[in-house]
Amino acid sequence: MKRALTAKQETFSQAVAEGKTLSDAYRHAYDCENMKDASVWTEASKLMDHPQVVQRVHSIQKAQEERSLHDHARLKRLVLEQLHTEAMTAPSDSARIRALELLGKSIAMFTDRVEQEDTQRSAGEIESELMAKLAELSRKTG
Numbered sequence: 001m002k003r004a005l006t007a008k009q010e011t012f013s014q015a016v017a018e019g020k021t022l023s024d025a026y027r028h029a030y031d032c033e034n035m036k037d038a039s040v041w042t043e044a045s046k047l048m049d050h051p052q053v054v055q056r057v058h059s060i061q062k063a064q065e066e067r068s069l070h071d072h073a074r075l076k077r078l079v080l081e082q083l084h085t086e087a088m089t090a091p092s093d094s095a096r097i098r099a100l101e102l103l104g105k106s107i108a109m110f111t112d113r114v115e116q117e118d119t120q121r122s123a124g125e126i127e128s129e130l131m132a133k134l135a136e137l138s139r140k141t142g
Helices: 007-017 022-029 037-047 052-089 093-106 123-141
Strands: none
Touching: 007 022, 007 037, 007 052, 022 037, 037 052, 052 093
């Protein structure tokens, strides 16, 4: 049967997930007044080897990442909705056109594409082409 983390282990896990160093997270969660820095580091490292602590840190980080992605998507949706509203209701033609332009850019409607032809030529083909050009130059100057 799995035991739940202690309050101190949970505090440590939260601090690590927030980006604190292991030693700082350990100091935040435990009383380290009479401990040397090396001892704090050793104990923090041991605690990070605890499978349930590692699992908790990862679950906190995953939840933070999902919230961040959700917030990003919500902000993007808001901006696009506001641009759409502006494109339909702006008092000036230039404001409506600018809003439509930004909407178009958001879906990569106006990206410039440069197409390059990838031609592989053999050394013999290049040599023949150079010889033809040299012959043409010698006729023009001769």
